[in-house]
Amino acid sequence: MDFNKKINAFITLGKFLEQFSNNGIIKKENIEKNDLFFDIFQDQINLAYLRNSWFTKKEVLFACESWSEALKEENITTWLAKYNLTYSKEPKNIAIIMAGNIPLVGFHDFLSVLITGNKAIVKQSSNDNVLLPILAKYLQEVCEDFKDCIVFTDDRLPEFDAVIATGSNNTARYFEYYFKNKPSIIRKNRNSVAVLNGNETEAELRLLGEDIFRYYGLGCRNVSKLYVPEGYDFKKFFESIFIFSDIINEQKYANNYDYNKAVYLMSQFKLLENGFLMLKKDESFSSPIATLFYEEYADSAHIRKILTNKKDDIQCIVGNLADFITIDFGKTQKPQLWDYADNVDTVDFLLKI
Known part of the structure; x- marks a missing residue:
């Protein structure tokens, strides 16, 4: 060979x-x-x-x-x-x-x-x-x-x-x-998360939209959950991702949006939504299509503890966070060849067989 x-x-x-x-x-x-x-x-x-x-x-x-x-x-x-x-x-x-x-x-x-x-x-x-x-x-x-x-x-x-x-x-x-x-x-199953600190620029939040909506959120590298500071105001986030609003014109996505919204409302869950994405406060990671889960954190020590305890559920972390391997906003679905799924080196595994 x-x-x-x-x-x-x-x-x-x-x-x-x-x-x-x-x-x-x-x-x-x-x-x-x-x-x-x-x-x-x-x-x-x-x-x-x-x-x-x-x-x-x-x-x-x-x-x-x-x-x-x-x-x-x-x-x-x-x-x-x-x-x-x-x-x-x-x-x-x-x-x-x-x-x-x-x-x-x-x-x-x-x-x-x-x-x-x-x-x-x-x-x-x-x-x-x-x-x-x-x-x-x-x-x-x-x-x-x-x-x-x-x-x-x-x-x-x-x-x-x-x-x-x-x-x-x-x-x-x-x-x-x-x-x-x-x-x-x-x-x-693994999912990806974004950690926001409230100081993100509009450009960074727009790029985060790429991490959320690319492939309709179906990939393990898609961001399915946000971690935000206590009392976080989602207005800037919603305004920044509005450029992705056309996604609601995709019939399968729209059907999922309508179905999940109906389920949430019948269950009397509190939602934030903008007509094409719903935000639901939830400790889980795997959010349904057209839904993004979010969870609040108190301080840097708190979020580090959460991410450490949940590391086996997380594929990628997006954000500006020291002490963790993170991915730049907008880059989750553009991995390099050396960005291995689940951090398991496939080539090394194959060479040792």
Whole structure:
């Protein structure tokens, strides 16, 4: 196996994906295998929405933009610099059981398995099974080393050496039992939070709206909960995120908004809302679509204690908070290759099998 050939194949894939953007879908010259795959992939983008109406063209194209950026040579080089990737061991068969909440959500696991010289046995969610297979075929066309390294299955998994599985808390319990005799990474429900101090600028709060509304809030990296100082005035927050108000024109989002609002009102819960987002005071993390939970904190010691105690429930923390690894406003759905889900280093796991 040629390590550099595989890296170059993913760089080439990034250039291919760069053609599919919310700024326009534009066929470029000198993109390898473009005549074979450009029109097909454009059709798959449309098919993804027909199969799953949360996967609007705008959101799928955002995912393409994000991955085209991540797969630039400098990003891949930085990501892999600390690892010893010699391909000296026999390739392992790695089962990847993917979630389906956002477009191409399992791509990082797929990339990690292949770049470490292993074989990927992919079991996709029915909610997101349109885009990755065509990208896999593209990789196989630009790099023959991938020809025998990728298998997609809808049935029982064939023989495998290790597994990476992502699902809900309920399915994770099943995974932990079923895969107890195999090396594994099992991911459960996690959510992301933002910690506000009341001094955020309008620009920062607008960017926070991106963290909340991108992919309609369906991703584990989407902010589903706010921590705010006691007595926090939400007026500036609501004014700043008003640029996202068009989201209520998306029928599925609007249906969820109306349904959850009716449930809350019948239950006599107190709500703050602006016509496209509801704020509910709640200690939970996983808020329903069109709802953001919030909780007040007394001081910096209080919020640090909360975040420490709840660390296993949190994927990302947005905000300006010392002593914690935080993400800048607006960046939760633009992770780098080295930003591992659940802070579990997938490449290190694969290299130790």
